Amino acid sequence: MIEMDWLVSHMQHSDRLAQWLYEQFSYEYAGQSLGEWQAEFADGQTNGDWLTLIAHEHGQLLGSAALATNDLQQRADLGPWLACVFVAPHARGRGLAAELVARICAAAQAQGVERLYLHTHDRQDYYAARGWTALESFQAWGSSHCLMARDLM
Template sequence: MRHFDWLKNHMSHCDTFAQWVHHQFEYEFKDQPLADWQQEFAEGQSNGQWQCLIALDHNQLLGGAALAAHDLSTRPELGPWLACVFVTPSARGTGIAEQLIECIYSHAQHCGIEKLYLHTSDQHTYYAKRGWTVVEQFKAWDKTQWLMSRIVG
């Protein structure tokens, strides 16, 4: 049975999810070794920097998404961020990503957050269909990125 819960309640999956994110977005992590990212991400589950929600089927990890305090070093004035959205290839197309995103949005709403941000190199159309607005385009990691936001409330 599929369910969603905070990663901090299932820390045995933390290194695996951090590894998936590190691999999926390798261009962002080219200067950060996997072990360092895994440690930062694990610490972020308790210090609020990376509040990750995961999707599980029984105890099998299917994916996750994070509410990050900071996710773009060139824009420290912005935040919080929807970040680290990843679903395993075998579970894609089942609505998990959208459910994770909406759960993070609802959590942000519950926390009194007024606006969420994200950046993407290839999914701006997907997010636009779900209420996210393009703020600007920029270049980072040798890729065109879309900075997007969504009003919470």
């Protein structure tokens, strides 16, 4: 049975998840080593920077989504952010990403967050189909990206 819980209660998965994210979104970590990102990500579970929800089954990590304070340096005026959405290849096609995103939105709303932001370079249609609105396009990391938002209240 798939379970979802906060990473802070399962820190044995932190380094592996940080590595998956580092590999999947490598363009974002060009100036940072894997070890530095793993330390930042682990610290973010307790300091509030990267509150991460994970999906796991029988002790095996399946995926994640995070409520981040700042996920886009050039737009530090915005936040909080949906970030770190990732499902391991062997676990895809089971609706995990949609469920993780929905739970992050619910957690943010429970904290009184009125609007949540995200950025994507290739999943705009996926998020638009789930209630996210494109706000603007921008160039970063050598490609075009889309800034999106979802009103929660």
